[in-house]
């Protein structure tokens with residue numbers, strides 16, 4: 348059953364939430380009084396459609412329906428989840444919660460607030476127990492963290508339901524045990540920002556030099572290991588205790604100006620803004636967003652390959668999205684979007700990636716004959732010994748493709764498949780692969796006949812695929 352999310356406030360963050368839910372197959376209702384909201388969300392959604400599916404090696408669900416509503420009541424009534432993302436003002440958020448709860452007393456409400464505690468949000472609410480903080484990160488459609496902060500009066504069952512909902516759309520709920528102003532991540536970011544402002548104010552560095560100091564060194568480390576694991580390694584073989592002994596005393600020296608903020612005079616604001624213009628003013632915000640998204644996708648896909656950090660979360664979500672193998676003829680053995688990092692300097696998909704794609708498709712065929720992950724872990728598998736690939740049309744990043752596979756030979760240890768890679772938009776055949784595999788014993792690394800159950804399934808699939816329907 349398609350579920351519905353209500354997004355109240357469709358700016359930078361509301362638009363990101365809308366995209367995250369829609370691209371995971373939810374219907375989305377939006378209320379925002381800004382006459383520009385529909386255009387702005389449309390632009391965020393366009394970026395998200397290009398970006399999010401590239402993280403996965405399987406197809407995402409069919410996109411849900413997006414509806415703009417003329418009132419909060421119409422947006423929230425009967426919705427499974429309500430995400431409030433209005434301007435960061437407590438009085439406004441209180442008014443919005445009152446309207447939501449008057450319209451639908453059962454509404455489960457998460458607030459995107461960057462700074463307010465849940466107990467502040469709940470003040471004067473009709474039903475405080477159904478309100479919590481669910482603080483996201485920009486862009487919400489790519490970054491998985493949600494700081495989930497309940498107060499002492501938030502209903503525990505509602506918190507668990509919220510976690511299930513967030514995980515189902517590929518997000519990672521970090522349940523914060525004790526409410527605190529600005530949660531965890533914004534406190535950390537604010538500390539760094541404060542230092543950055545001082546460094547500009549005191550003419551130590553420009554905005555660009557500060558960004559270089561982050562992106563060429565510790566920013567890269569933080570993205571994969573965070574703060575504490577990174578410092579543990581920096582302590583050498585003696586680990587964290589040695590690190591603290593060596594660098595802990597420096598915390599008492601005047602390295603930082605943590606409690607102080609430079610006065611935001613017009614001169615300082617002009618200085619920061621003009622340095623920022625010199626650094627990035629040649630690009631529009633939408634161009635910068637696309638650059639950011641491309642970089643995030645490349646980094647997250649690299650982490651996915653390592654099974655680490657944000658990449659591990661994508662693998663977990665992907666396994667929930669992967670459909671069971673279909674026995675139809677032809678079998679749809681792969682369905683995905685071509686990611687940016689699969690393209691080469693000709694601006695199209697690199698030929699090596701076709702081999703990867705057809706290899707993924709053959710794993711679906713293997714699973715269908717019983718050679719799934721558990722079978723391989725048990726010591727038997729198939730190895731490809733020959734593969735003829737024909738490149739028929741160019742394939743570009745962002746295109747949705749399917750691989751249609753037929754078993755053309757299943758005799759003893761021999762398994763042969765004909766794969767066709769098709770563009771979903773028009774059904775064009777972009778490439779084919781005639782792939783010949785042998786069943787092997789992983790202990791001896793030699794070919795051997797498969798057990799009877801696998802042989803029977805191979806034969807059944809070959810028979811079913813012997814007289815293929817004509818495809819357009």
Ligand SMILES: NC(=O)C1=CN([C@@H]2O[C@H](COP(=O)(O)OP(=O)(O)OC[C@H]3O[C@@H](n4cnc5c(N)ncnc54)[C@H](O)[C@@H]3O)[C@@H](O)[C@H]2O)C=CC1
Nearest residue numbers: 356357358359360379381432433434435459460461483485
């Ligand atoms: N921008 C960011 O980097 C992040 C912001 N947040 C939080 O998300 C929330 C929204 O922030 P942004 O999207 O950045 O702001 P924004 O200014 O881009 O969007 C706020 C939207 O709320 C709408 N709005 C105002 N009154 C409304 C009402 N009564 N009903 C419905 N919509 C109404 C406005 O028209 C506007 O489109 C804030 O609580 C903020 O702290 C959270 C994470 C990151």
Ligand SMILES: C[N+](C)(C)CC(=O)CC(=O)[O-]
Nearest residue numbers: 460461483484485533536
């Ligand atoms: C600047 N900010 C406090 C609104 C940032 C956030 O809340 C999270 C983010 O996306 O960095």
